[in-house]
Amino acid sequence: MSPGLLILIILCTGIAGLVLGRRRALLRSESSGQRLHSLPMAYGQSVFLFATVPALLLVAVWLLLQPVFLEGRAAGMIPTSDIPAGSGIALLLDEARRIANGLPATAATLPSVIAAAQALNEGYESARLSLSIAALALALGGAIWAFLRIKPEARARNLVEQFILAMLMGASLIAILTTFAIVASLIFETVHFFQVYEARDFFLSLTWSPRFGGGSQLGLWPLLWGTLYISFIALLFAVPVGLMAAIYLSEYAGPRMRAVAKPLIEILAGIPTIVYGLFALITVGPLLRDYLAQPMGLGDSSSSVLTAGLVMGIMLIPFVSSLSDDIINAVPQSLRDGSYGLGATRSETIRQVVLPAALPGVVGAVLLAASRAIGETMIVVMGAGAAAKLDLNPFEAMTTITVKIVSQLTGDTEFASPETLVAFALGLTLFIFTLGLNILALVIVRKYREQYE
Amino acid sequence: MKDMRIAERTVDSQTSKMIARGVQVHYGTTHALKDVDVDILDKTVTAFIGPSGCGKSTFLRCLNRMNDTVASARVTGRIELDGEDIYDRRVDPVQLRARVGMVFQKPNPFPKSIYDNVAYGPRIHGLARGKAELDEIVEKSLRKAAIWNEVKDRLNAPGTGLSGGQQQRLCIARAIATSPEVLLMDEPCSALDPIATAQVEELIDELRGQFSVVIVTHSMQQAARVSQRTAFFHLGNLVEYGETGQIFTNPTDPRTESYITGRIG
Numbered sequence: 001m002s003p004g005l006l007i008l009i010i011l012c013t014g015i016a017g018l019v020l021g022r023r024r025a026l027l028r029s030e031s032s033g034q035r036l037h038s039l040p041m042a043y044g045q046s047v048f049l050f051a052t053v054p055a056l057l058l059v060a061v062w063l064l065l066q067p068v069f070l071e072g073r074a075a076g077m078i079p080t081s082d083i084p085a086g087s088g089i090a091l092l093l094d095e096a097r098r099i100a101n102g103l104p105a106t107a108a109t110l111p112s113v114i115a116a117a118q119a120l121n122e123g124y125e126s127a128r129l130s131l132s133i134a135a136l137a138l139a140l141g142g143a144i145w146a147f148l149r150i151k152p153e154a155r156a157r158n159l160v161e162q163f164i165l166a167m168l169m170g171a172s173l174i175a176i177l178t179t180f181a182i183v184a185s186l187i188f189e190t191v192h193f194f195q196v197y198e199a200r201d202f203f204l205s206l207t208w209s210p211r212f213g214g215g216s217q218l219g220l221w222p223l224l225w226g227t228l229y230i231s232f233i234a235l236l237f238a239v240p241v242g243l244m245a246a247i248y249l250s251e252y253a254g255p256r257m258r259a260v261a262k263p264l265i266e267i268l269a270g271i272p273t274i275v276y277g278l279f280a281l282i283t284v285g286p287l288l289r290d291y292l293a294q295p296m297g298l299g300d301s302s303s304s305v306l307t308a309g310l311v312m313g314i315m316l317i318p319f320v321s322s323l324s325d326d327i328i329n330a331v332p333q334s335l336r337d338g339s340y341g342l343g344a345t346r347s348e349t350i351r352q353v354v355l356p357a358a359l360p361g362v363v364g365a366v367l368l369a370a371s372r373a374i375g376e377t378m379i380v381v382m383g384a385g386a387a388a389k390l391d392l393n394p395f396e397a398m399t400t401i402t403v404k405i406v407s408q409l410t411g412d413t414e415f416a417s418p419e420t421l422v423a424f425a426l427g428l429t430l431f432i433f434t435l436g437l438n439i440l441a442l443v444i445v446r447k448y449r450e451q452y453e
Numbered sequence: 454m455k456d457m458r459i460a461e462r463t464v465d466s467q468t469s470k471m472i473a474r475g476v477q478v479h480y481g482t483t484h485a486l487k488d489v490d491v492d493i494l495d496k497t498v499t500a501f502i503g504p505s506g507c508g509k510s511t512f513l514r515c516l517n518r519m520n521d522t523v524a525s526a527r528v529t530g531r532i533e534l535d536g537e538d539i540y541d542r543r544v545d546p547v548q549l550r551a552r553v554g555m556v557f558q559k560p561n562p563f564p565k566s567i568y569d570n571v572a573y574g575p576r577i578h579g580l581a582r583g584k585a586e587l588d589e590i591v592e593k594s595l596r597k598a599a600i601w602n603e604v605k606d607r608l609n610a611p612g613t614g615l616s617g618g619q620q621q622r623l624c625i626a627r628a629i630a631t632s633p634e635v636l637l638m639d640e641p642c643s644a645l646d647p648i649a650t651a652q653v654e655e656l657i658d659e660l661r662g663q664f665s666v667v668i669v670t671h672s673m674q675q676a677a678r679v680s681q682r683t684a685f686f687h688l689g690n691l692v693e694y695g696e697t698g699q700i701f702t703n704p705t706d707p708r709t710e711s712y713i714t715g716r717i718g
Contacts, residue, residue, distance in 0.1 A: 254524070332561070334557060334559055334561040335561055335563060335564075336522075337519065337522070337555075337557060337561065338557060338561040338562075338563065338624065338627075339563070339573070340519065340522055340550065341517065341519060341550060341554065341555035341556075341557070341628070342550065342551070342554065342555075342573060342574040342577070342627065342628065342631055343547050343548065343549070343550035343551030343552075343554075343574065343577070343578060343631060344547070344573075344574075344577050345547050345577075348577050352563075352565075352573065352577075353563050353564070356563070356564050356565065357563075357564040
């Protein structure tokens, strides 16, 4: 039985339990003359939940663990002598999996691999059968158990409530656990990296020059500098423009202007970053080179920090303006009235009353934009190039952590080499950076909250 | 209404500070205020009473052109301050509001320190030359608003951290600091407890020595306690306007009498 069909049957069992449970609750209350504690539907729902939730959980866990278990057993069937020198068992297992899935074996396929494939195939067959039996038994058992427990005085309503609470907690747990899993996978590979590469060199070296033959210098600083420099320029452009646009939209623009301008600005947020990249590559880059860099003698590269920074800034404008606009609108009208009532002009009111009141939110918006800027990849590849350099000149090509993560992972080097593993160390650095930024945002917001509310 | 003590009617002055003639206000298609004539006397507390939606707050907001900030509002008629039409094109509403200050229904301290709240007006109008002078204005205003003793040790604390009654007195201090000639108060005690209300009422009576106070109130006892002159509004019309004692004891219009005795409203 395929998992999809199995889930459908479990759900049908649950729905049947729902209908029958409801009827049983009504009948029992009638025959005993006792008033039901909960609505009849709640009894039905409790049967539905007991029938479906444990069975579905079993299916989910089983499907997650099944490959791990079966492949471990298949791997045990391949003798170490069959593994070609220089590679792992993973390649042979891949082959076994392909054969098990129905691809024909070639003449070169080792007999042990074919045996492993057969074992896999049989394992899948039998596992599927036992899963179906177990899940259906659990569904039926749960339904019958819950069905028999239906009594007029049973607190079905509270039971359903607890189930819902557990489901909600489970959902938030998934989000939290995923974060942990991501961090754990990063840390795991980063540890690998530091086993093959000196941590001191990574954190202190000022050169980034990966080499295929080994002897690479993988210093963090040129990449970190490029990331911060480009993000800084992007924010330098996006924050004032976005904030002023937000002030205009929320304080000055009439309703008709607002209805037109706000969606137009938000269109910017919908443009894919690769399109921004094209804009940087063919328009902004050459423009900056021809009209600024070359006349000033600061370089003749069309990819530059300034190009990427400006285009990224344009991308961030809707973030800053849209969030700030909402925040400024949330400042109570009574504060504005108070200021106007003292004879303040509009801009005085905005600068001295509205913006200070909106500050925590605006800081949050800016830091959110900063996180986006630090994580941006495509615009940097196409706007700033891929050369890792430590330079102050904004007309030089530079690159960022994210770009290098992509290029290191998609290169041809072996996975276990420091040149590839460095991507995880870089990823972890980036993660820690944005985490720090978010914590900073929280601290700032909380500090001003205390003062202003 | 036995607790309704009528304050001493010593009207210090008979000169008109503000004169309104034929004032009409429309909000979009609603005719909110119909043909109102009122003289606000100098150094006098004038109370506007009437049921909700009768136009008293609307009229109050005409006196310092706060209705300008409402896009749909249209004001016609003539309002003079010291003989000068405040709706004249040459009058800057911003300057006008410095002369005709306003205190609102809900205390609305700015998200700033107590000191900066009071110094806000003097700073934007350039009333103080130097820090010492500004300090003096702040202290004087806080003293006049009867809150100095409570806040003098924490002038740098946020104004939003005060209690409701203290916040409202802070807002009054803030309005006094620009030394207005007329102070408009839109139900200043409706968000306050009885003790804070008593403090604010006492304060209003003291302020009368320096400028005209116009107060909108829902409480007739309050109008009787603090004002020398009372105007009764009903459905956008000014029904009756005169000495407070006369309005409360011997109203000429039957509608006024019904409202005061609690039959309409």
